[in-house]
Amino acid sequence: MTTTQCPNCQSASVTTKDFARKLGALIGTLGGATQGAQGALAGAEAGAVMGLAGGPVAVAASTMTGAILGGLIGAATGCITGAKLGEIIDDQVLDNYSCLNCGLSFSCRHYA
Template structure:
């Protein structure tokens, strides 16, 4: 997908993806926090299953595996959701594209189908 600068028609345009990166980070942190609750539940289930199957060592290993799985799942889910949200913000709100030739910033015409909210009438 090629985007040309509306100001100078240069094809040297980069995507800034500021909100996408921020969203991914915030989502991962938030997801990890909510994943902690899942990790706790996973640890309980894991240790119970491990205890039945392999005794005390199984309980420790099962608890660890359950916690790891729960935490990872939460962080990944949050990160993906955050990045997706950031992508929408980039496309709809921020001027996501920057021209390397003239420095002009503009919204990606391919990403934002609706009217450009960054363009205000004087």
């Protein structure tokens, strides 16, 4: 494993900012939860029309359960996707590294 060093002061006290990864995860979570809940509600509506034999309580319970599970699954999927996309942006576009000694922000792609 290689230790990242500051190109200015050669210090090994370097941290990553991961700004795009964090933002991507947040946006992905919100978008995924919304899409997942909408999809689950649409599916539950279709199921409710076809399965009225279970009664109103069963229809309401399945609708809410589907929306919650769809939202959770969508949020998890969106979070992972957003974080991966943000990680690529951090590595390829932004100066993701910060030296704790001299305060320099830099990217390894320039100093590899």
